[in-house]
Amino acid sequence: MNKKFTRLLPQQNDFTPVLLMLVFFTISGCKDxxxxxxxxxxxxxxxxxxxxxxxxxxxxxxxxxxxxxxxxxxxxxxxxxxxxxxxxxxxxxxxxxxxxxxxxxxxxxxxxxxxxxxxxxxxxxxxxxxxxxxxxxxxxxxxxxxxxxxxxxxxxxxxxxxxxxxxxxxxxxxxxxxxxxxxxxxxxxxxxxxxxxxxxxxxxxxxxxxxEPTIKSYRDLKNGIPAFLDSMDRRIYTYVSYPYKDSLGFVKNLQRRLFESGYIGFINKLPDSLQLANGIKKFQKAKGIKADALITIPMIRNLNTSDAERFKRIAITLDRYKQLPEKMPVKYIWVNLPGYYLQVWDNDTVAMYSKVIVGKPTTRTPALNSRITDMVTYPKWTIPNSIIKKDILPALKRDPGYLARKGFSLLDGKGEVVNPYTITWAKYSKGIPYKIQQGSGDDNALGIFKFNFNNPYSVYLHDTNQRYLFKNASRALSHGCVRVQEWEKLAFYIARNDSLSLAAGDSLSYNSDSIKTWLASKERKRIVVKDRLPIFIRYFTCECKDGKIIFYDDIYGEDKSLREKYFAAKN
Incomplete structure (x- = not known):
């Protein structure tokens, strides 16, 4: 044999481990x-x-x-x-x-x-x-x-x-x-x-x-799906995740998404900043939004809006219904945060509706279950520590007269008034050992009516002294509590429900007329509710109205988080 080729072959002893390995993998393969x-x-x-x-x-x-x-x-x-x-x-x-x-x-x-x-x-x-x-x-x-x-x-x-x-x-x-x-x-x-x-x-x-759930709004949403599917554009577009961890990956996904809709003409190389900006502007003009080429959460949310993504939001919302109690109460208050509304449901019928103002994305209104325990006419407002730390303490450090101008009182642990000029505010950074309270009146931030319910977040429903804000389409504006436009209708519904639920021989300390009297005299009164109406605060970004599914803004990005966690690969 040619020595040149002989040298390329293993010696006899070299075959042993090779054969053993072949036998091992053959046996392993058979087992698997x-x-x-x-x-x-x-x-x-x-x-x-x-x-x-x-x-x-x-x-x-x-x-x-x-x-x-x-x-x-x-x-x-x-x-x-x-x-x-x-x-x-x-x-x-x-x-x-x-x-x-x-x-x-x-x-x-x-x-x-x-x-x-x-x-x-x-x-x-x-x-x-x-x-x-x-x-x-x-x-x-x-x-x-x-x-x-x-x-x-x-x-x-x-x-x-x-x-x-x-x-x-x-x-x-x-x-x-x-x-x-x-x-x-x-x-x-x-x-x-x-x-x-x-x-x-x-x-x-x-x-x-x-x-499936039997709640009417679930059935309505589900019944709207066939019409949605009939007109659905089933093209799958690249989903752009934002904020991003990988800047290069983000640019590639953004470029691909713009390319898919014809806003950028190439995909074989990365765009420079001018080319990317021009592509974004084309998209913005096509959608009728300001063509400033700025990459923002609303802009990316708009870019990600496709029928395939909308269907995922429908799926998420239907699953949210399945997290409700299996048997819902006959009567309850329903607050939908992205929809900016409150409803009172009574035997599968909406008995009352109101616009609401909910928490800002930085001070979100929490989802919760509870029951209305009491109502207060002309309430005082004890300012939460979070607001004191973020807004009021910096103002006090600049000028202790801030409290008087705003109509606030500084109270010690015994409830006695403290002069803010006697306090060295500079030594506080994470909070203060005092309460700050706004007295009752038409200028109170809570308005002239408040609805309390037990919860660990110290939130409640209330009137507001800024009623003009209900004209806004986007109403994520509060520090976390829910401002109710039709608070009076809600109060009267609760009073009427208490009267109707009264057991034989029992008595009630109030009714709708007494509420009107206390309001007219600007009297501060705490009203204990006997038949504690359940309240559900929820985050549902779509629903069906008149047979058509409508979508609300994902104001807190909760659908986005669930989509990326559970539905990213689904199509």
Missing amino acids: LHPASKPRIVEKPAEMDANVTDNIQSVLQYAEENNGKINDSVKLFSLHTVAEFYKHNDYKNIWSKDEHWLPLADSLNEFIKHSESYGLFPNDYHFKELQTLKGRLDGDSTAKTDANLWTKADLMLTDGFILLTKHLKKGRLQPDSITIAADTLLTDNFSIKNLKNALENNRLTAILDSL
Whole structure:
């Protein structure tokens, strides 16, 4: 042999580790091969179900050892529940019989196909894989005899059904501090019970529909989805995340998004600052907004507004409804922060409506559940420490006379008035050991009426001395409390409700007329509410009006955060 080539070959002893490695990887590869990797042809249809049953057990065992994967492209999302169900069903297939789909399988395939009408994403329930598999099993006589394909189909349909029950009942969002309750978390038994119910009664759609919230505004929003989908532009545009952590990645995404709509003419190289600015200006002109080329949160929000992104906001809002108590009260106050409104709901009917002013993005109004405990005519305003620290303390350091000009009093721990000129304000930076209070009157920041309810944020509903602000379209202007334009109607509704709810032999210390009297005499009065009306303050950025879905500004960026956490990859 040519010595030149001989030198390129390993010596005899060098083969040993190579062979050992080959043997090792071969054995490892065999161990990792999933049991449904090769066709398992069954000649007689009557023998198919027994083969599928045998297969299901081995595939589930493989999935448990491989993080839910049943092959390279399919992962069971609810593996534990799926395995638990099949274990108690003796691993029998449930969606087919003797190489034919059962009617319930057809129903589930159709439900998944049209699950967008529920604010869901079909591919979350193996839609693409199931469609491909169904096409093979229906159209290929050889594939129809493969037990492995029927096994995959059965497992994916079961997994899809189980995930549907969870998403329809509780949504995809993690519970927050106001939604954690005994019925928040779903057990395996919940999904298995619904699956058994569907199988035993041959009713799938009705059972899945029964899991949804019954609140009217949820039903209205859901009923508006078909019209939205009919006119939906399904093009997927690049989503631009802002604020950004990676400036280069941000510029690339921004360029690509502008390119997709024709505002920048190239994508093969990065734009210079002038080219990027011109692209932004073209976009701004097309949208009828000031063409200043400034990159701001509203500008990026506008750029990200597409039908695909709007659908994600619909999905988020439907999931927010699923975080409400399963059984809502007959009567309750509803405040929607992005909608800037308050409603009183009474037996599924809006009994009262009012515009509201809510917290600024820097001083957000919190979402919460509570009950109205009392109302106050001509209230005093004890200024929160956050406002003292941010606004009042700097002013006092400049001029102690600031308090008198604003009509504020400085009070010590005993409630006695303190002269602000006797205090060395320069020594305070994080707060002060005093209360600052504004006396009652028409100029009080709370206006002439206040509604109290227990909450850890010290927020409440109230009138305002700046009623002209209700004319603004955007009303995220307060320090966190909710200013109510129609506060008088709300007060009278609560008074009337208290009267109607009065038990026989019981008495009430007030009514609508007494409220009018106290207001006319400018008397400060605390009114204890007997039938404490529930209040829900929520953040819902879309709803359906007259059959059409309308969208509100994401004023606090909460939808953006949820979109990026839970819905970024969905389409």
